[in-house]
Amino acid sequence: xxxxxxxxxxxxxxxxxxxxxxxxxxxxxxxxxxxxxxxxxxxxxxxxxxxxxxxxxxxxxxxxxxxxxxxxxxxxxxxxxxxxxxxxxxxxxxxxxxxxxxxxxxxxxxxxxxxxxxxxxxxxxxxxxxxxxxxxxxxxxxxxxxxxxxxxxxxxxxxxxxxxxxxx
Amino acid sequence: xxxxxxxxxxxxxxxxxxxxxxxxxxxxxxxxxxxxxxxxxxxxxxxxxxxxxxxxxxxxxxxxxxxxxxxxxxxxxxxxxxxxxxxxxxxxxxxxxxxxxxxxxxxxxxxxxxxxxxxxxxxxxxxxxxxxxxxxxxxxxxxxxxxxxxxxxxxxxxxxxxxxxxxx
Numbered sequence: 001x002x003x004x005x006x007x008x009x010x011x012x013x014x015x016x017x018x019x020x021x022x023x024x025x026x027x028x029x030x031x032x033x034x035x036x037x038x039x040x041x042x043x044x045x046x047x048x049x050x051x052x053x054x055x056x057x058x059x060x061x062x063x064x065x066x067x068x069x070x071x072x073x074x075x076x077x078x079x080x081x082x083x084x085x086x087x088x089x090x091x092x093x094x095x096x097x098x099x100x101x102x103x104x105x106x107x108x109x110x111x112x113x114x115x116x117x118x119x120x121x122x123x124x125x126x127x128x129x130x131x132x133x134x135x136x137x138x139x140x141x142x143x144x145x146x147x148x149x150x151x152x153x154x155x156x157x158x159x160x161x162x163x164x165x166x167x168x
Numbered sequence: 169x170x171x172x173x174x175x176x177x178x179x180x181x182x183x184x185x186x187x188x189x190x191x192x193x194x195x196x197x198x199x200x201x202x203x204x205x206x207x208x209x210x211x212x213x214x215x216x217x218x219x220x221x222x223x224x225x226x227x228x229x230x231x232x233x234x235x236x237x238x239x240x241x242x243x244x245x246x247x248x249x250x251x252x253x254x255x256x257x258x259x260x261x262x263x264x265x266x267x268x269x270x271x272x273x274x275x276x277x278x279x280x281x282x283x284x285x286x287x288x289x290x291x292x293x294x295x296x297x298x299x300x301x302x303x304x305x306x307x308x309x310x311x312x313x314x315x316x317x318x319x320x321x322x323x324x325x326x327x328x329x330x331x332x333x334x335x336x
Contacts, residue, residue, distance in 0.1 A: 003173060005171060012302050012307075015303055047321045047322055139310060139332070146311050146314035146318070165303070
């Protein structure tokens with residue numbers, strides 16, 4: 001018996017995006033109780049040449065959505081990058097999770113051997129579906145979710161590892 | 169056709185730990201060229217109540233190693249937390265990757281339905297193997313690798329996303 005590509009992509013991404021939404025909800029509460037303008041958190045970054053929180057959330061969503069679409073051989077829905085509030089970012093996460101959950105396991109059957117091309121600034125990366133999930137999609141989604149968490153922790157939001165992991 | 173637990177655990181963890189080792193190698197070079205004591209980076213953290221770089225690396229190794237051992241029903245090797253240099257941390261990563269790669273795919277056959285118990289401070293979490301991989305092992309390993317990267321970026325080490333992703 002083996003496991004499905006769906007279980008290690010849709011389920012994994014939907015779960016960590018749900019944690020990201022919860023982390024943002026806690027951030028909104030923290031901002032309100034401390035009377036801090038939420039935009040302060042949205043534009044915070046860990047280094048001058050790293051992306052701010054808003055972009056980390058948008059990219060986490062996009063990589064999850066686009067990766068599943070690529071594996072399923074679908075055209076992904078396109079989301080404009082217009083969010084300016086925590087609530088709007090949480091709505092984007094919700095739309096992303098809705099999309100992920102709408103892709104049935106059957107659409108990812110056999111995706112482990114599908115040819116996947118990822119255009120980057122320098123060149124087009126080419127993978128088989130399994131390697132794409134292992135080496136590109138999973139590391140990238142968790143990178144941006146963790147970086148969002150780290151930006152908020154660095155800025156004093158009271159979060160713990162449990163908020164990131166969720167409640168198994 | 170489906171994919172193996174081994175492909176989504178051993179391969180994924182060995183790959184991201186190799187990137188972590190490369191990131192530390194770049195850090196050692198950066199420290200030498202800028203005449204910064206490497207210990208400055210090893211004790212750096214993103215918040216007073218977050219763990220420093222050394223612990224992030226040790227924990228990334230331990231979660232990868234212990235998770236694979238749990239899935240394989242093995243007793244994991246125990247590593248003492250004695251590292252005080254970048255070279256020693258890289259050696260620990262190398263030992264961890266050696267252990268991971270020594271676990272054959274056959275040892276993880278059927279691990280998706282294995283009962284896994286994870287004792288935490290408050291209670292013992294219980295999972296089936298697949299859920300353990302999805303919701304505990306993968307999110308945790310990437311959390312600590314990304315946090316190590318973020319600590320170093322925040323402290324001015326010249327790293328980019330490519331160093332984190334590796335070269336597919």
